[in-house]
Structure formats: C-alpha cells, structure tokens
Amino acid sequence: xxxxQPANQVTYxxxxxxxxxxxxxxxxxxxxxxxxxxxxxxxxIGGFGGLFSIAAAKGMEDPLLVSGTDGVGxxxxxxxxxxxxxxxxxxxxxxxxxxxLATGAEPxxxxxxxxxxxxxxxxxxxxxxxxxDGCRQAGCALIGGEMAEHxxxxxxxxxxxxxxxxxxxxRPKMLDxxxxxxxxVLVGLASSGLHSNGYSLxxxxxxxxxxxEEVTAPVDELGGQGVAEALLAPTRIYVKxxxxxxxxxxxxxxxxxxxxxxxxxxxxxxxxHGSVDAVVEIGTWxxxxxxxxxxxxxxxxxxxxxxxxxxxxGLVLIVxxxxxxxxxxxxxAAGESTYVVGRIEAGSGIVRYENEGELL
Numbered sequence: 001x002x003x004x005q006p007a008n009q010v011t012y013x014x015x016x017x018x019x020x021x022x023x024x025x026x027x028x029x030x031x032x033x034x035x036x037x038x039x040x041x042x043x044x045i046g047g048f049g050g051l052f053s054i055a056a057a058k059g060m061e062d063p064l065l066v067s068g069t070d071g072v073g074x075x076x077x078x079x080x081x082x083x084x085x086x087x088x089x090x091x092x093x094x095x096x097x098x099x100x101l102a103t104g105a106e107p108x109x110x111x112x113x114x115x116x117x118x119x120x121x122x123x124x125x126x127x128x129x130x131x132x133d134g135c136r137q138a139g140c141a142l143i144g145g146e147m148a149e150h151x152x153x154x155x156x157x158x159x160x161x162x163x164x165x166x167x168x169x170x171r172p173k174m175l176d177x178x179x180x181x182x183x184x185v186l187v188g189l190a191s192s193g194l195h196s197n198g199y200s201l202x203x204x205x206x207x208x209x210x211x212x213e214e215v216t217a218p219v220d221e222l223g224g225q226g227v228a229e230a231l232l233a234p235t236r237i238y239v240k241x242x243x244x245x246x247x248x249x250x251x252x253x254x255x256x257x258x259x260x261x262x263x264x265x266x267x268x269x270x271x272x273h274g275s276v277d278a279v280v281e282i283g284t285w286x287x288x289x290x291x292x293x294x295x296x297x298x299x300x301x302x303x304x305x306x307x308x309x310x311x312x313x314g315l316v317l318i319v320x321x322x323x324x325x326x327x328x329x330x331x332x333a334a335g336e337s338t339y340v341v342g343r344i345e346a347g348s349g350i351v352r353y354e355n356e357g358e359l360l
Contacts, residue, residue: 024121026147032125032132036142040108050143052109062171066105070095071162075199078207078228080157082216085123087234088161089130090137091196094235096165097138098258098315101239102271104175104246105167107140113162114147117154127161130234137237140165173246177273179254185324186268186278186342189242189331191314193290195235197261198309202231205297222289230290238315241334245317248330252323257316265307268316268351277347278318283358285339287312295360302359311359318344 026045033045042051057063072091079088089112097107112131114124124147135142154160194202206227207215216226238258246253257271268278282302291312295305305311319327328338342354 027121029125029128029132032129033142036110036132036135036140038108038139038141041141041143045144047144050109050111052141052143056106056108056168060168060170064103064105064169064171064174066100066103066167066169067165068096068099068167069162069164070099071160072196073199074203075196075232076160077203078199078231080159081207081212082228082232084229084232085126086130087232089127089132090134090234090237092131092161092163093134093138093140093165094237095196095260096163097134097140097167097237097239098235099260100165100167101242102175102256102258103167103169104173104243104253105169106243107138107165107167107239109141109143109166110135110138111143111164112145113164114145114159115150115154115161116147116159117150118156119147119149123159127159131163134234134237138165138239140167173250175253175255177255177271180272180276180318180344181254182276182344182346183321184254184344185319185321185340186280186344187317187319187324187327187331188285188313188339188341189238189315189317190236190285190337190339191259191288191291191310191312192236193233193288194231194294194309195260195314197263198294199231201298201308202294206231206294219293221293225290227293230293233290236314238336241331241336242315242317244334245327245330249323249326252320252327254318254320256318259310259313259316263305263307263309264311264313264316265303265351269349271316271318272344272349274349275346276344276349278316278342278351279345280342280351280353282353282355284341285312287360292360302356305359306353313339313341316341 040053215228218224222230255271257268
C-alpha cells in the first residue's frame with residue numbers, strides 16, 4: 001500500500017466540499033446548542049441521532065407527540081442581500097413551534113437542516129445563533145441538525161434552512177376546533193411585521209431593482225428603519241405566553257390559529273369546525289408600518305391583503321366569552337399585546353369580515 005498520491009487525484013475539497021471548515025462550524029455552534037438544552041436531553045451533538053427522554057409524558061393521561069416542519073422561504077434572500085444572518089434562525093424555529101402550539105403542545109426538541117453553497121463557519125455560527133435564540137424563546141432543545149455543502153448546485157453565498165420540531169400534549173387538554181362554539185371571542189396577538197410569509201411579493205415590490213444603499217436607507221414611514229431591515233424583523237414566538245395563558249385560565253382557550261401563508265382568511269378557518277364561522281371585525285387592531293408599506297407598494301386590495309399577510313395578527317385565540325378578560329390579562333402579563341378582533345357565529349367553517357374597507 002503506497003502513501004503516494006496519484007497525479008490525477010481529485011479530493012473532496014477540490015470538488016468544493018471543505019470538511020475542515022465543517023468541523024470548525026460544529027465547534028463554533030457548540031455553546032449555542034448547549035444553551036438550549038433541557039434536562040431531558042441525553043448525550044451531546046456529534047452522534048448519529050439526537051437523544052431525548054420522554055419524561056415529559058409522566059403524569060399525562062393520554063400523551064400525544066406533535067410534530068411540525070417548515071422553512072423560512074425567500075426571506076433568506078434579504079438576509080443574504082445585506083449580510084445579516086443572526087435572526088433568520090428565529091424565524092425557522094417560530095414557524096415550526098408556533099404551528100405545533102396550535103394543539104396546545106409544549107415544544108420539546110428541534111432539529112435543523114442548513115444547506116449552503118460554500119461553507120463559512122462564521123456565517124453558520126450566526127445562523128445557528130438565531131436558531132438557538134428561537135429555541136430558548138420556545139423552550140425547546142436543539143438536539144441535532146445537518147450542515148450540507150452543495151457546490152455546483154447553490155451559489156457560494158446562498159443558503160437554505162429547514163427545521164423540525166416535536167412537542168407533547170395531553171389529549172384531554174388539547175386545543176381542538178371541535179370545541180369552538182357560537183359566541184366564542186377572537187383574541188388576536190400582535191405580530192412583529194410580515195413574519196415569514198409573503199416574501200416573494202414583498203421582495204418584488206420593495207427591493208427588486210434597487211441598490212443596497214436604497215434598501216438600507218432610513219424610511220420615515222418605517223420609523224427610520226431601512227426597508228430591508230424592517231422586512232427582516234424576526235417572527236414572534238408565542239409558545240411561552242400562550243402556555244402561560246393556558247396554565248392561568250384552564251379551558252379558556254378553545255382553539256388557536258397561527259397566521260402564516262394565506263393570511264387571516266386562509267388560516268383562521270383551520271381552527272374552526274364546519275358549523276361555525278369566524279367573524280373578524282376589521283379596524284380593531286393596529287397594522288404594523290412595514291405591513292402597510294408593503295401593501296401600498298403592491299397596491300393590494302383589502303381582500304388580497306387579508307389572504308396574503310398576517311396584517312398585524314400573528315396568532316388568533318378562540319376564547320370562552322366568560323374568560324376573555326382573564327385571558328387578555330394573563331397574555332399581557334406575559335408581555336403580549338392583545339386585541340378583541342371578532343367572534344364566532346353559526347356558519348359553514350369560513351372567515352367573514354365586518355367593517356370592510358377599514359383595514360388600510
């Protein structure tokens with residue numbers, strides 16, 4: 001067996017995959033990963049699979065595992081445009097954790113997948129730093145993931161993210177659209193902006209054809225922020241405040257909707273059964289400046305806006321009318337801004353609007 005290298009040898013590194021940079025990236029993210037750990041985490045990163053104790057199920061009558069997976073979408077292009085990578089990881093966790101929260105579940109652990117054109121340990125550390133921040137906000141542990149380098153498939157500065165979250169809920173305490181009844185009240189929780197949906201449209205009307213200087217220049221309508229910065233505001237994670245409400249007001253929240261792609265129109269109906277409608281009273285909550293700015297740039301009609309963006313409501317709770325004040329007090333004690341935005345009436349499982357024309 002000779003140690004001499006063949007003259008025509010092509011190494012993995014020469015093909016564009018830098019294993020040593022990958023090792024440096026893993027070292028750079030260890031502290032972030034450890035900061036998310038819960039007592040149920042077994043072992044450490046670096047194994048072939050993440051280990052997590054199911055001790056959280058102890059004492060539950062009928063424990064159910066709840067899973068969700070999602071990505072960040074084309075919002076990543078804005079992060080890449082201005083070289084700011086430390087918040088999109090929060091978006092990734094939010095999209096998954098808020099989804100499983102719709103059952104009332106407690107998120108337990110999270111895994112990420114990062115695909116890059118050319119691995120850069122510093123940029124990956126910034127991305128994972130955001131994922132760690134999101135996991136701490138959601139109370140879940142980051143127990144594993146994958147960094148994949150794709151030379152020849154992705155541009156060197158390009159990357160994409162996806163995530164996977166697992167939570168647990170006791171079936172008797174699960175939020176369920178079947179529990180929703182006539183007279184229940186819609187309580188909206190404020191969003192931080194567009195969150196992670198509608199960005200193909202937002203990028204087209206707000207950024208396309210503009211220079212970096214133009215998209216980072218202060219804009220009065222955005223409170224002095226640049227357009228790109230305003231569009232990068234991370235998605236809010238509602239896990240801890242909503243679970244605090246559920247603990248303080250048992251049974252008060254019947255169901256909830258995470259307002260994502262499809263806007264209020266095509267998400268709130270997912271929290272209904274077929275015999276009721278959600279009647280949303282337009283004008284009962286504030287629309288964030290970046291949402292107004294984007295809708296104006298796109299010249300969106302009100303119906304189109306309501307089925308494209310969250311319009312300022314990141315989450316809508318469907319609440320027992322006798323406990324609305326208690327729910328709002330508990331949510332606001334947990335740092336949320338809440339608005340009574342409508343009610344439940346007899347119907348066929350759709351979202352209807354009152355005060356049309358008052359949104360923008």
